[in-house]
Amino acid sequence: xxxxxxxxxxxxxxxxxxxxxxxxxxxxxxxxxxxxxxxxxxxxxxxxxxxxxxxxxxxxxxxxxxxxxxxxxxxxxxxxxxxxxxxxxxxxxxxxxxxxxxxxxxxxxxxxxxxxxxxxxxxxx
Numbered sequence: 871x872x873x874x875x876x877x878x879x880x881x882x883x884x885x886x887x888x889x890x891x892x893x894x895x896x897x898x899x900x901x902x903x904x905x906x907x908x909x910x911x912x913x914x915x916x917x918x919x920x921x922x923x924x925x926x927x928x929x930x931x932x933x934x935x936x937x938x939x940x941x942x943x944x945x946x947x948x949x950x951x952x953x954x955x956x957x958x959x960x961x962x963x964x965x966x967x968x969x970x971x972x973x974x975x976x977x978x979x980x981x982x983x984x985x986x987x988x989x990x991x992x993x994x995x
């Protein structure tokens with residue numbers, strides 16, 4: 871059974887940093903892109919960043935470009951999201967996901983087969 875467990879969320883002041891982790895179990899995903907999404911209550915889930923199976927390719931939403939960095943360690947079956955210079959508008963529940971294909975993409979119809987349960991990130995002023 872595949873499981874994705876996110877961790878690292880919490881409360882941080884604006885301008886601060888957090889590092890999210892997503893550990894996968896049940897199978898390896900070195901041939902699958904992985905991604906981070908976020909969602910605020912009452913709004914649609916929003917793409918944040920994605921990384922290719924090898925980690926050599928990444929793509930980011932414009933809202934986080936230059937502040938967030940996605941990375942992965944395939945030996946640990948884990949993907950990370952380093953979040954710097956956090957803003958109030960980054961407050962959301964963050965989810966990791968495993969893509970069906972190898973390459974990272976921000977296309978809206980990209981299929982993701984597995985999702986984590988989410989971790990709350992709250993940025994305060």
